[in-house]
Amino acid sequence: MSEFLDIRPLTQSAFARFGEVIEADPASMRLINGGTTERFHALAVAEAAGEGARVIINLFRGQPRSFPYAVDMMERHPFGSQSFSPVSGRPFLVVVSEDENGRPARPEVFLARGDQGVNYRRNVWHHPLMALGEPSEFLVVDRNGPGNNLEEFFFETPFIIKEPAL
Numbered sequence: 634m635s636e637f638l639d640i641r642p643l644t645q646s647a648f649a650r651f652g653e654v655i656e657a658d659p660a661s662m663r664l665i666n667g668g669t670t671e672r673f674h675a676l677a678v679a680e681a682a683g684e685g686a687r688v689i690i691n692l693f694r695g696q697p698r699s700f701p702y703a704v705d706m707m708e709r710h711p712f713g714s715q716s717f718s719p720v721s722g723r724p725f726l727v728v729v730s731e732d733e734n735g736r737p738a739r740p741e742v743f744l745a746r747g748d749q750g751v752n753y754r755r756n757v758w759h760h761p762l763m764a765l766g767e768p769s770e771f772l773v774v775d776r777n778g779p780g781n782n783l784e785e786f787f788f789e790t791p792f793i794i795k796e797p798a799l
């Protein structure tokens with residue numbers, strides 16, 4: 634019997650076990666360019682491990698997920714971090730798990746606002762991009778290089794997410 638997963642708002646404190654929230658946090662802001670620009674400094678660090686690895690910048694156009702949605706798998710990237718920042722300004726779902734002896738624990742679901750992004754730290758279990766409502770574009774910063782940077786785990790029984798209220 635599948636379990637339902639609750640959806641919580643994305644906050645820095647709730648997400649800290651998994652990575653960083655990329656948002657205009659006043660605590661990180663410094664004025665630059667003669668006071669004409671607010672720089673929200675060092676919100677996250679991009680990691681790219683291994684000889685010949687590089688940090689790359691991508692654009693993802695995600696098709697909206699249908700609900701109720703069955704989370705039947707999680708993935709992680711052992712050699713690098715991965716960040717998603719909305720370009721379309723649309724909310725999206727962030728599904729992450731702590732590691733439990735090499736497999737993902739019960740997933741945790743966060744609703745990210747359209748002005749929030751996330752950075753998954755290296756080797757953090759997450760579900761692939763989950764756009765909501767309409768096709769949505771995201772700036773994605775992650776790792777390119779040698780080695781297999783994708784580990785997937787498939788649950789014996791999927792977890793279910795109900796349609797989020799936007």
Ligand SMILES: NC(=O)N[C@@H](O)C(=O)O
Nearest residue numbers: 708715759760761762763
């Ligand atoms: N495969 C790929 O580039 N994207 C996934 O890693 C993802 O987390 O969406």
Ligand code: NI
Nearest residue numbers: 708710715761
């Ligand atoms: Ni990924």
